[in-house]
Amino acid sequence: MEMGIKGRVAVVTGSGRGIGAATVASLGREGCKIVVSDIDAHAAQETRDQLLRQGVEAIAVGCDVTSEDQVSHMVEEAVRAFGSLDILVNNAGFVRDGYLTRMSTEAWDSVVDTILKGAFLCSRAALPQMMAQKWGRIINISSRSLFGNPGQANYAAGKAGIIGFGRKPEPREKNMVNMMLVTAADHGLTPSALSARLTYLGAPESIQGAVAAGLLGAGSKFLGTIQNVTEMLMQEAAALHDDDADDVFYEHAKAMLRRFKEEKRVITGIGHPIHVDGDPRVPTLRQISEENGYFGKHWRLALAIPLVFKKEYGKVLPLNGAGGLGAVMADMNLDPMLGRGLILIGRSAGLVAHVMEERDSPTGQQVWDLVLTQDPRNVAPEKKQ
Numbered sequence: 001m002e003m004g005i006k007g008r009v010a011v012v013t014g015s016g017r018g019i020g021a022a023t024v025a026s027l028g029r030e031g032c033k034i035v036v037s038d039i040d041a042h043a044a045q046e047t048r049d050q051l052l053r054q055g056v057e058a059i060a061v062g063c064d065v066t067s068e069d070q071v072s073h074m075v076e077e078a079v080r081a082f083g084s085l086d087i088l089v090n091n092a093g094f095v096r097d098g099y100l101t102r103m104s105t106e107a108w109d110s111v112v113d114t115i116l117k118g119a120f121l122c123s124r125a126a127l128p129q130m131m132a133q134k135w136g137r138i139i140n141i142s143s144r145s146l147f148g149n150p151g152q153a154n155y156a157a158g159k160a161g162i163i164g165f166g167r168k169p170e171p172r173e174k175n176m177v178n179m180m181l182v183t184a185a186d187h188g189l190t191p192s193a194l195s196a197r198l199t200y201l202g203a204p205e206s207i208q209g210a211v212a213a214g215l216l217g218a219g220s221k222f223l224g225t226i227q228n229v230t231e232m233l234m235q236e237a238a239a240l241h242d243d244d245a246d247d248v249f250y251e252h253a254k255a256m257l258r259r260f261k262e263e264k265r266v267i268t269g270i271g272h273p274i275h276v277d278g279d280p281r282v283p284t285l286r287q288i289s290e291e292n293g294y295f296g297k298h299w300r301l302a303l304a305i306p307l308v309f310k311k312e313y314g315k316v317l318p319l320n321g322a323g324g325l326g327a328v329m330a331d332m333n334l335d336p337m338l339g340r341g342l343i344l345i346g347r348s349a350g351l352v353a354h355v356m357e358e359r360d361s362p363t364g365q366q367v368w369d370l371v372l373t374q375d376p377r378n379v380a381p382e383k384k385q
């Protein structure tokens with residue numbers, strides 16, 4: 001296969017044998033110059049000799065990928081021999097299986113370190129060269145064991161970790177995160193905007209104080225509720241499936257509401273003080289989730305809850321923005337606490353805009369005056385004509 005990498009310099013860790021040796025053979029056929037690297041220096045030399053016999057330019061470097069010094073040396077040798085380092089394959093890895101209760105710390109460390117620390121050290125050492133030459137590719141070798149395997153807690157953890165280590169977010173994930181950030185930006189005079197504006201009134205020299213004041217109220221009642229909704233939906237939808245029929249979701253929501261009522265627990269993510277007939281953000285959140293493939297069982301349960309409220313209890317309590325965002329978080333299988341974190345990030349941007357506006361057209365003093373006039377105990381001073 002012609003991959004357009006002729007003349008590129010490729011370093012493959014753990015290429016003394018096995019998949020690594022096969023990889024360098026393929027890259028050699030593509031016309032790459034090869035750095036065969038392995039903790040077993042003798043095996044690395046044998047693989048190099050084989051490449052040389054096939055007419056491939058190659059050197060061998062003994063290198064333990066968990067050693068910072070040896071990794072630096074490997075990169076230096078590649079650049080010294082061939083003038084660049086274009087491709088790095090983080091391949092070194094092995095298994096040391098054992099049931100978790102009987103697994104030694106050494107077995108854990110050696111497997112996880114070789115896979116993860118090795119990839120980190122090699123990538124960190126190789127990247128400056130790749131960035132300087134404005135071209136580079138890093139390939140991390142994972143395994144199907146990333147989904148977990150009995151007796152392979154160490155290997156599975158390493159192979160799952162390496163996915164996150166080298167993974168770029170997909171466009172659809174970026175869309176979803178952007179959507180969450182935009183939804184979290186302040187829309188009008190929310191409690192966080194009020195806190196920020198009033199703090200700015202007292203401390204106009206400190207934009208950070210005003211923004212921080214606005215963020216401090218992101219708790220379990222306001223703004224931070226997305227974390228609670230996500231946790232609730234993840235827990236309650238555990239037994240459901242994305243493609244269950246509508247009535248399954250309805251009956252599940254009905255049972256859930258009954259249980260919450262008995263246990264005097266609050267359902268979060270429904271109702272809105274202003275948008276009593278429906279939070280206008282929710283249909284858009286739903287549409288974007290559907291378009292990006294994140295409309296699953298958590299969304300469906302979240303939407304079934306207001307239906308049950310209406311049909312069974314005669315109450316209009318539509319899903320609100322936090323409810324929709326909680327459904328998004330849960331359908332993306334993200335950590336619920338991250339939901340609160342994302343909201344803080346989005347809200348920060350909104351609050352900065354509020355504080356800028358407060359500077360140009362202040363409302364803080366008016367808000368304070370308004371509060372004072374609402375309380376009959378306060379007698380406002382006569383305004384001078």
Ligand SMILES: NC(=O)c1ccc[n+]([C@@H]2O[C@H](COP(=O)([O-])OP(=O)(O)OC[C@H]3O[C@@H](n4cnc5c(N)ncnc54)[C@H](O)[C@@H]3O)[C@@H](O)[C@H]2O)c1
Pocket residue numbers: 013014015016017018019020037038039040043063064065066090091092093094114118141142143144
């Ligand atoms: N064999 C499989 O079925 C399979 C499946 C999925 C993924 N993988 C992965 O592919 C990669 C290669 O597997 P393989 O089957 O060829 O293994 P292998 O055991 O045949 O070869 C691994 C090589 O890595 C070297 N190595 C071990 N520790 C090292 C270290 N600290 N520094 C540098 N080199 C080190 C070994 O000396 C050996 O030459 C591994 O990351 C493995 O997890 C293998």
